[in-house]
Amino acid sequence: RQANLRFVRAMPHGVPEIGAASMDLVYAVLVLQHVEREDAFCMLRDIARMLRPGGTAYLTFPNILDDGYLASFVHYAETGEVANPARARFYTSPEAERLVTAAGFTEVRVAEGPDIVVVANRPQ
Numbered sequence: 129r130q131a132n133l134r135f136v137r138a139m140p141h142g143v144p145e146i147g148a149a150s151m152d153l154v155y156a157v158l159v160l161q162h163v164e165r166e167d168a169f170c171m172l173r174d175i176a177r178m179l180r181p182g183g184t185a186y187l188t189f190p191n192i193l194d195d196g197y198l199a200s201f202v203h204y205a206e207t208g209e210v211a212n213p214a215r216a217r218f219y220t221s222p223e224a225e226r227l228v229t230a231a232g233f234t235e236v237r238v239a240e241g242p243d244i245v246v247v248a249n250r251p252q
Contacts, residue, residue, distance in 0.1 A: 140167050142174030151178050155186040158243065161216045165227070168217070172231035179250040185233060187246040192218035194242040219244060 136145040140163065154175045160168040175185050190197045197218050209215050221240045228236050233248035 138171070141170035143178065146178045148177050149180045149183075152180055152183050153186065154178055154183070157186075157188045158190065160187065161190050161218070162214050163217075165217060169227050169231060172228060172233075176232040176250050181250055181252045183250045185228075185246075185248045185250075187224075187228065187248070189219040189224045189244040189246070190216055191240060191242055191244045192220055193240075196242060 136143055156171075156175070160171060163171065172185075172187075179185065190200075192198060192201060197216075200216060201218050204210055204212075204215055221238050221244050224244045224246055225236055225238045228246050228248050232250070234251045235249040237247045239245040
């Protein structure tokens with residue numbers, strides 16, 4: 129067991145057990161896609177709260193412009209999967225960048241591929 133490692137459960141809008149400005153790095157790899165956009169935005173704001181000034185968030189989102197993710201979107205639409213609360217929500221790069229910036233991050237860098245990769249910093 130590592131002294132600097134512990135597991136906590138996230139709530140729908142954040143992770144209240146994690147103290148403000150207590151982390152250097154937070155990552156969410158294909159996680160935020162499984163909650164409504166509004167909840168994802170609230171989680172992004174809480175990630176900014178958890179990070180120390182200058183801390184980094186590494187985030188990924190499924191890119192709706194990718195053929196594979198578009199096929200999943202179409203499948204959801206055609207089969208009624210939209211009723212599944214854990215389904216994926218798909219983004220474009222500008223949407224992901226806009227939400228991350230609106231959540232309070234600076235120095236937002238976006239790389240587009242099948243997955244949108246966003247690396248963002250909390251202001252100093």
